[in-house]
Amino acid sequence: MTQNTSANLNVGGKAVSLPVQKGTLGPDVIDIRKLYAETDAFTYDPGFTSTASCESKITFIDGDAGVLLHRGYPIGQLAEKSSFLETCYLLLHGELPSAAEFEVFERNITRHTMLHEQFDRFFSGFRRDAHPMAIMTGAVGALSAFYHDSLDIHDLKQREISAHRLIAKMPTIAARAFKYSVGQPFVHPRNDLSYSANFLRMCFAVPAEDYVVDPVLVKAMDRIFILHADHEQNASTSTVRLAGSSGANPFACIAAGIACLWGPSHGGANEEALNMLKEIGKPENIKDYVQGVKDKKYRLMGFGHRVYKNYDPRATVMKQSADEVLAAVGDPNDPLLQVAKELEQIALNDEYFVERKLFPNVDFYSGITLSAMGFPTTMFTVLFALARTVGWIAQWKEMIEDPSQKIGRPRQLYTGATQRDYVPLSARG
Ligand code: CMC
Numbered sequence: 297m298t299q300n301t302s303a304n305l306n307v308g309g310k311a312v313s314l315p316v317q318k319g320t321l322g323p324d325v326i327d328i329r330k331l332y333a334e335t336d337a338f339t340y341d342p343g344f345t346s347t348a349s350c351e352s353k354i355t356f357i358d359g360d361a362g363v364l365l366h367r368g369y370p371i372g373q374l375a376e377k378s379s380f381l382e383t384c385y386l387l388l389h390g391e392l393p394s395a396a397e398f399e400v401f402e403r404n405i406t407r408h409t410m411l412h413e414q415f416d417r418f419f420s421g422f423r424r425d426a427h428p429m430a431i432m433t434g435a436v437g438a439l440s441a442f443y444h445d446s447l448d449i450h451d452l453k454q455r456e457i458s459a460h461r462l463i464a465k466m467p468t469i470a471a472r473a474f475k476y477s478v479g480q481p482f483v484h485p486r487n488d489l490s491y492s493a494n495f496l497r498m499c500f501a502v503p504a505e506d507y508v509v510d511p512v513l514v515k516a517m518d519r520i521f522i523l524h525a526d527h528e529q530n531a532s533t534s535t536v537r538l539a540g541s542s543g544a545n546p547f548a549c550i551a552a553g554i555a556c557l558w559g560p561s562h563g564g565a566n567e568e569a570l571n572m573l574k575e576i577g578k579p580e581n582i583k584d585y586v587q588g589v590k591d592k593k594y595r596l597m598g599f600g601h602r603v604y605k606n607y608d609p610r611a612t613v614m615k616q617s618a619d620e621v622l623a624a625v626g627d628p629n630d631p632l633l634q635v636a637k638e639l640e641q642i643a644l645n646d647e648y649f650v651e652r653k654l655f656p657n658v659d660f661y662s663g664i665t666l667s668a669m670g671f672p673t674t675m676f677t678v679l680f681a682l683a684r685t686v687g688w689i690a691q692w693k694e695m696i697e698d699p700s701q702k703i704g705r706p707r708q709l710y711t712g713a714t715q716r717d718y719v720p721l722s723a724r725g
Contacts, residue, residue: 300316300318301316301324302314302315302316303316303326305331305335307331307335307336307337308335308336308337310334310335310336312330312331312334312335314326314327314328314330314331315327319351321356321358321365322356322358325348332707338707338708338709340709343602344534345602348529349529349534349537349704350529350537350695350698351698351700352528352529352691352694353367353390353694354366354367354387354526354528354687354690354691354694355367355387355526355527355528355687356368356528357527357528357603357604359601359602359603359604359605359606360605360606361606362604362606362607362608362609362655363609364527364609364610366383366386366387366525366526367386367387367390367391369386369392370609371522371523371609371610371613372609372612372613374386374522375519375522375523375613376613378392378522379490379491379518379522380491380492380518380521380522380525380683381398381401381402381405381490381491382398383521383522383525383686384401384405384463384525384686385397385398385401387525387526387686387687387690388459388686388689388690388693404460404464405460405463405464405491406464406487406491407464407487408460408461408463408464408465409464409465409467409468409485409487409494410465410468410484410485411442411465411468411469411472412442412443414442415435415438415439415442416472416482418434418435418438419431419435419472419473419476419482420476422434422476424476424477424479425477426476426477427674428470428473428474428477428674428675428678429554429557429558429564429674429677429678429681431473431476431477432469432470432473432554432678432681433551433554433555433558434551435469435472435473436462436466436469436547436550436551436554437547437548437551438547439461439462439465439547440545440547440548443458443461443547445457446458446461446546447545447546447547449540449543449545449546449696455546455693455696458545458546458547458689459546459689459690459693462546462547462550462685462689463685463686463689466681466682466685467485467491467494467495467498467682468485468498470495470499470675470678470679470681470682471483471495471498471499472498473675473678474499474671474672474675474678475498475499477672477674480502481502481503482498483497483498483499483501483502484498485498489509490514490518491518491521492514492517492518492521493509493514495517495682496509496510496513496514496517496669497509499670499671500670510624510625512620512621512624512625513621513624513625513669515620516617516620516621516665516669517669519613519617520614520617520662520665520666520679520683521679521682521683522683523610523613523614523658523662523683524610524658524679524680524683524684525683525684525686525687526684526686526687526690526691527684527687528603529691530562530602531556531557531559531561531562532553532554532556532557532562532563532684532688533553533684533687533688533691535552535553535555535556536549536550536552536553536688536691536692537691537692537695537704538552538704539552539553540692540695540696541695541701541702541703541704542703542704543703546689546692549688549692550685550688550689550692553681553684553688554681557677557680557681557684558677560597563677563680563681563684564677565597565598565657565659566598566658566659566662566663566666566676566677566680567663567673567674567676567677568597568598568659569597569598569659569660569662569663570632570663570664570667570673570676571597571673572585572596572597572598573632573635573636573639573663573664574632576635576639577631577635578631578634578635579631579634579635579638582635582638582639582642583642585639586639586642586643586646589648590648596639596643596649596654597659598656598657598659598660598661598663599643599649599654599655599656599657599660600652600654600655600657601655601657604655604657605653605655606653606655607655607656608655608656608657608658610657610658611655611656611657611658611660611661614658614660614661614662614665615656615661617661617665618633618661618662618664618665618668621665621668621669622664622665622668625668625669626668630664630668632664632667633664636660636661636664640656640660643656662676663676666679
């Protein structure tokens, strides 16, 4: 971070000169830390549309250009050439691993995939029809009750063990949430399989027959995980940072992130996007549906993004994976895919969407792909949470290791009643 200019502000007759910081990429930021002390004024920015909440070296997004970089590497290159576990290492450590470093990392993650035996009983406390995201929120929070030896956030080694445990155990927990909801026995992890192959097996194997992992699905799963691994200071990541800023343990912080991700404006959008395509049903219905969007009756799910005002680079890769998966296990002539492709074309050329810079986001094609892979819609956000865990934990770690870290405590613009005296019940009109 460098500083070479300042912003001068006059608030109610009090002048203040604020430093302007430059990052390596992206807009300059006005450092307002001394604003309140020197002017008695706060800034007001609901939804944080103009606020940088932290300094970070992990992920960079240029929403106008449609660029997403992890530690400098474009998402398209990672999705094509890397693996999810290598991307995890990159996000956590800042550099791509050497062969020896990767071997150690992969072994560490693989060795932490099992859950405490007692943990399996935890699932039976949930109703069978519980949403798997409800199970995920509860189960991940409960990890802190099982792994006491990695809760000291001030101990570097314990932070590392917690990071490994979370990345390793999320697939096992996610697969159990799925198995529980369909009434099938839990499948234990197999350490000879890759991260994604093991996850697919834990989801779809049954004791009655062998499960052969399809390499096309493994590649698609791994890619979906890479595409969702991190995304800068979005709502759930900011939630994780805010929860962590109080010193809460990493398992509690990630559970907070999962709860935030569940919302339909965030991670829940892929579930909503597929439901929307099903509701439209066939290409002939698109025109009327789009009219409803323009009349503001509902939104086009899987479209638009707070940061991307261009094609979401993750959507480009996702679209390719959708084609590959449907060619392998689904129906490339699936009416939903036809609806999605036509809807995309109409929206990309329609003035309403062009004017507002509403492009397809990663969720637009992920629903169709995951559905063809055999996942019910309720699992879509779970898969997002599984993949995003590494981003959350990398951002949490970065925050804990930042010497300027303080508890997060936003202020407010108060518009409620001014001070008044309490009136006893008998005297109220
Ligand atoms: N369909 C129709 N109109 C939309 C949409 C949409 N998906 N998104 C935004 N708009 C319109 C909105 O009505 C407003 O129009 P007007 O100026 O006439 O009032 C304008 O575009 C700006 O909307 P906004 O709500 O100020 O934009 P935002 O940056 O706050 O919202 C968003 C970002 C992602 C919440 C929103 O685009 C949305 O609701 N999209 C659908 C849900 C979705 O797909 N979410 C997944 C995001 S990607 C995965 C992730 O990172 O979680």
